[in-house]
Amino acid sequence: DTPGASFDATFSDLQGWTPDLGGDGNLGDDPDFVDPAGADGLPGTIDDDLHLARFSPCIDAGNNLLVPEDIRFDLDLDPRFLDDPEVDDTGVGTPPVTDIGADERRPEAACAVDLNGDGLVDVFDILEFLEAFEKQNPAADWNGDTVLDIFDVTAFLGDFTVGCT
Structure with a gap:
Protein backbone atom coordinates (compact mmCIF):
# COMPACT_ATOMS: atom_id res chain seq x y z
CA ASP A 1 0.00 0.00 0.00
CA PHE A 73 -2.08 -15.78 -28.51
CA ASP A 74 -3.28 -16.16 -24.94
CA LEU A 75 -1.99 -18.20 -22.00
CA ASP A 76 -3.31 -21.44 -23.52
CA LEU A 77 -1.84 -20.71 -26.94
CA ASP A 78 -5.29 -19.94 -28.32
CA PRO A 107 -15.78 -22.18 -28.34
CA GLU A 108 -16.43 -25.90 -28.20
CA ALA A 109 -16.15 -26.31 -31.97
CA ALA A 110 -12.77 -24.59 -32.25
CA CYS A 111 -9.75 -26.58 -33.38
CA ALA A 112 -6.89 -26.81 -30.87
CA VAL A 113 -4.10 -26.87 -33.47
CA ASP A 114 -5.45 -23.89 -35.43
CA LEU A 115 -3.30 -21.60 -33.30
CA ASN A 116 -3.71 -18.48 -35.38
CA GLY A 117 -7.50 -18.90 -35.57
CA ASP A 118 -7.75 -18.53 -39.34
CA GLY A 119 -9.83 -21.68 -39.79
CA LEU A 120 -6.97 -23.53 -41.49
CA VAL A 121 -4.47 -26.06 -40.15
CA ASP A 122 -1.27 -25.08 -41.91
CA VAL A 123 2.41 -24.19 -41.52
CA PHE A 124 1.49 -20.88 -39.87
CA ASP A 125 0.07 -22.81 -36.91
CA ILE A 126 3.35 -24.71 -36.57
CA LEU A 127 5.22 -21.39 -36.58
CA GLU A 128 2.93 -20.05 -33.82
CA PHE A 129 3.61 -23.14 -31.72
CA LEU A 130 7.37 -22.95 -32.25
CA GLU A 131 7.39 -19.28 -31.29
CA ALA A 132 5.54 -20.05 -28.06
CA PHE A 133 7.90 -22.95 -27.38
CA GLU A 134 10.96 -20.78 -28.00
CA LYS A 135 9.63 -18.12 -25.59
CA GLN A 136 8.99 -20.84 -22.99
CA ASN A 137 5.28 -19.94 -22.94
CA PRO A 138 3.53 -22.47 -20.63
CA ALA A 139 0.86 -22.84 -23.30
CA ALA A 140 3.45 -24.73 -25.38
CA ASP A 141 3.33 -27.53 -22.79
CA TRP A 142 1.24 -29.49 -25.28
CA ASN A 143 1.38 -32.79 -23.38
CA GLY A 144 0.55 -31.15 -20.03
CA ASP A 145 3.49 -32.50 -18.02
CA THR A 146 4.65 -28.99 -16.90
CA VAL A 147 8.00 -29.43 -18.73
CA LEU A 148 8.69 -27.79 -22.09
CA ASP A 149 10.66 -30.30 -24.13
CA ILE A 150 10.76 -32.28 -27.37
CA PHE A 151 7.78 -34.32 -26.19
CA ASP A 152 5.60 -31.21 -26.45
CA VAL A 153 6.80 -30.64 -30.01
CA THR A 154 6.05 -34.23 -31.01
CA ALA A 155 2.65 -34.11 -29.25
CA PHE A 156 1.74 -30.91 -31.09
CA LEU A 157 2.92 -32.30 -34.44
CA GLY A 158 0.93 -35.48 -33.81
CA ASP A 159 -2.25 -33.46 -33.19
CA PHE A 160 -1.40 -31.24 -36.16
CA THR A 161 -1.10 -34.31 -38.41
CA VAL A 162 -4.55 -35.51 -37.32
CA GLY A 163 -5.94 -32.04 -38.03
CA CYS A 164 -9.47 -30.97 -37.17
CA THR A 165 -12.81 -32.51 -37.90
Missing part, protein backbone atom coordinates in the same frame (compact mmCIF):
# COMPACT_ATOMS: atom_id res chain seq x y z
CA THR A 2 1.30 3.38 -1.01
CA PRO A 3 -0.55 6.38 0.45
CA GLY A 4 -2.07 8.46 -2.31
CA ALA A 5 -1.38 5.82 -4.97
CA SER A 6 -3.96 5.18 -7.64
CA PHE A 7 -4.40 3.08 -10.74
CA ASP A 8 -6.43 3.21 -13.91
CA ALA A 9 -8.40 0.19 -15.01
CA THR A 10 -9.87 -0.10 -18.50
CA PHE A 11 -11.69 -3.04 -20.02
CA SER A 12 -11.36 -5.03 -16.80
CA ASP A 13 -13.87 -7.01 -14.76
CA LEU A 14 -13.51 -6.16 -11.10
CA GLN A 15 -16.44 -7.66 -9.22
CA GLY A 16 -18.28 -4.87 -7.41
CA TRP A 17 -16.87 -2.13 -9.66
CA THR A 18 -19.32 0.71 -10.28
CA PRO A 19 -19.30 3.36 -13.02
CA ASP A 20 -18.62 5.97 -10.30
CA LEU A 21 -15.08 4.53 -10.05
CA GLY A 22 -14.30 5.48 -13.66
CA GLY A 23 -12.46 3.70 -16.42
CA ASP A 24 -13.65 2.81 -19.92
CA GLY A 25 -15.20 -0.58 -20.62
CA ASN A 26 -15.02 -1.87 -17.05
CA LEU A 27 -17.44 -4.45 -15.70
CA GLY A 28 -18.45 -5.04 -12.10
CA ASP A 29 -19.90 -8.49 -12.68
CA ASP A 30 -18.83 -11.91 -11.49
CA PRO A 31 -16.42 -12.92 -14.29
CA ASP A 32 -17.87 -16.43 -14.14
CA PHE A 33 -14.73 -18.55 -14.12
CA VAL A 34 -15.08 -22.31 -14.67
CA ASP A 35 -13.89 -23.30 -11.16
CA PRO A 36 -12.13 -20.46 -9.28
CA ALA A 37 -11.56 -22.55 -6.15
CA GLY A 38 -10.54 -25.75 -7.92
CA ALA A 39 -11.07 -29.30 -6.70
CA ASP A 40 -9.52 -28.53 -3.31
CA GLY A 41 -11.99 -25.70 -2.69
CA LEU A 42 -9.16 -23.23 -1.98
CA PRO A 43 -8.82 -20.20 -4.27
CA GLY A 44 -5.27 -19.33 -5.25
CA THR A 45 -3.98 -22.89 -5.54
CA ILE A 46 -2.67 -24.73 -8.59
CA ASP A 47 -5.90 -26.60 -9.33
CA ASP A 48 -8.01 -23.46 -9.87
CA ASP A 49 -9.61 -23.15 -13.30
CA LEU A 50 -9.78 -19.46 -14.22
CA HIS A 51 -10.92 -20.05 -17.78
CA LEU A 52 -14.05 -18.13 -18.70
CA ALA A 53 -17.22 -20.19 -18.46
CA ARG A 54 -19.80 -20.25 -21.22
CA PHE A 55 -21.63 -16.88 -21.39
CA SER A 56 -19.17 -15.08 -19.07
CA PRO A 57 -19.66 -11.30 -19.35
CA CYS A 58 -15.92 -11.05 -20.19
CA ILE A 59 -16.24 -12.95 -23.48
CA ASP A 60 -15.77 -10.72 -26.55
CA ALA A 61 -15.91 -7.67 -24.23
CA GLY A 62 -12.32 -6.38 -24.45
CA ASN A 63 -10.72 -3.70 -26.59
CA ASN A 64 -8.71 -4.92 -29.58
CA LEU A 65 -6.81 -1.63 -29.71
CA LEU A 66 -5.31 -2.26 -26.25
CA VAL A 67 -3.74 -5.61 -27.21
CA PRO A 68 -0.05 -5.15 -28.15
CA GLU A 69 0.72 -6.26 -31.72
CA ASP A 70 3.19 -8.92 -30.58
CA ILE A 71 0.59 -10.64 -28.37
CA ARG A 72 -0.92 -13.05 -30.89
CA PRO A 79 -5.48 -17.01 -30.72
CA ARG A 80 -5.72 -13.70 -28.82
CA PHE A 81 -8.70 -12.80 -30.99
CA LEU A 82 -11.13 -15.71 -31.01
CA ASP A 83 -14.84 -15.15 -31.57
CA ASP A 84 -17.43 -16.94 -29.47
CA PRO A 85 -20.49 -17.05 -31.75
CA GLU A 86 -22.80 -17.67 -28.76
CA VAL A 87 -21.97 -14.23 -27.30
CA ASP A 88 -22.58 -10.75 -28.70
CA ASP A 89 -19.46 -8.66 -29.23
CA THR A 90 -19.75 -5.94 -26.58
CA GLY A 91 -16.13 -4.79 -26.70
CA VAL A 92 -14.30 -2.47 -29.07
CA GLY A 93 -12.73 -3.33 -32.41
CA THR A 94 -13.28 -5.24 -35.59
CA PRO A 95 -14.50 -8.78 -34.82
CA PRO A 96 -13.32 -11.05 -33.50
CA VAL A 97 -13.18 -8.95 -30.31
CA THR A 98 -10.75 -10.03 -27.61
CA ASP A 99 -12.02 -11.27 -24.26
CA ILE A 100 -11.34 -9.40 -21.03
CA GLY A 101 -8.49 -11.15 -19.22
CA ALA A 102 -5.44 -13.18 -20.15
CA ASP A 103 -7.33 -16.12 -21.61
CA GLU A 104 -9.68 -16.34 -24.60
CA ARG A 105 -12.67 -18.62 -24.24
CA ARG A 106 -12.37 -21.28 -26.91
